[in-house]
Amino acid sequence: VKHLLGIEGLSREAIVEILDLAGSLKEVLSRPIKKVPALRGKSVVTLFFEASTRTRVSFEVAAKVLSADTTSIAAQASSVTKGETLLDTVRNLEAMRPDVLVIRHSASGAPHLVARHVGCSVVNAGDGFHEHPTQALLDAFTLRERWGKLEGKTVAIVGDIQHSRVARSNLLCLRALGVRTRVCGPPTLIPRGIEQYGCAPTFSLREALEGADAAMMLRIQNERLEGPLFPGAREYARTYGLDARTVQWLPPHALVMHPGPINRGVELSPEVADGERSVILDQVENGVAVRMAVLVKLLEATQTEVPAR
């Protein structure tokens, strides 16, 4: 594949190949010299139209460990603020010959539009309410690393399902890998027809957590908390937050995940976020390995043979 625009359309085999490769590449991060020459001379541009630290830095570290050059553009500090359109921006960037363009945009489908207009590989680092494929891949990697195998496990995804690209990508990815999924949140935030993703919806946190092998807590966006779809921060925390009381509903072996950044005291209480079941920092570490694997896969796929030197 030339682009990674979403989990949708990826076969189980393609996903497993990325996870396997990430498993091999993770070792590089623990070496005294954390750099291999695999992508020497390649350039990776990250173009973020939305705030991000983790994802952007993770892509940059991944590219640098593989010896690619990185350029990072934050839309707030670019000519986008002067009114340049998305396509003009990327066409201009493309004229500088990047090999991979990593893009985050608040509009669903923006990376797909860009991919149709540029020659380089495009990676979706989050588009609107649509998809965040590398997050789902790193979540699956983290679970597989802990469990050995994924088939037959159950994961509960809790929070604002309606507006979550993390939830959507994870539902697609986990289903492809044979994991049962449940989604849970306030009725206003569970979209109608979510069952088409093969998940079991519930409005009861207890029902979602009992018997689950992992709870994936989604970030609740502050601006939405005060909006009409939410009961308010305190009530949300009491009804759908994971804290010392509600975490007891999970089986003792179950893991707690969060894509970050955490709203401490809303969807996760500090003692759970920093507790023994939490694999949140593993997720961050694995994110680098998974993004390395994605970059290697995309560049492997796009290069054609050059004449012998």
Add this chain to the structure above:
Amino acid sequence: MARDIFVALDAEAIERATRRLAAEVIERNRGAEGLALVGVRRGGDVLVRRIAAQVEKIEGRRPEVGSVDIGLYRDDAFRGLNAPKIGPTEIRFKLDDRVVVLVDDVLYTGRTVRAAIDCLLDFGRPRRVELLVLVDRGGRELPIRADYVGATVEAGPERNIEVRWVENGAVRDEAVVRERGP
């Protein structure tokens, strides 16, 4: 379809070569102390374990054993050639001031060895790096030579040498000259 042309080394020849190679490593290094054997994946995987077992039999001390995967160090990566799966590199001991013997099944152009050396040096600064191969088939494209050679085999440019091991599911150990496959 690629097919076998002739058997260059049969199981007995491989067994004898392995014993001799292990003895040579010990002789040159005056024992097995501080010795590390590192297999080049995946061709060297089995051979490195065989050599380590022989060294242990002779010296009563098992050398450190590791493996390197050269997938991230290839000079032809991303040139549209057949890219083998990248596997894990495992070096769980300090390389500094050790003698490291790189182990591979077949030595040909030397490009794999170059990549393996580069990978090794990212883990530390060995006192010396040596090269052990079961089969040297000539055809070098880089100034690299082996310190320990099991056998020299003339195969010709349009042919491959494949080393098969029972550990990998083969009926018997053998090194076979084959027509280059499609």
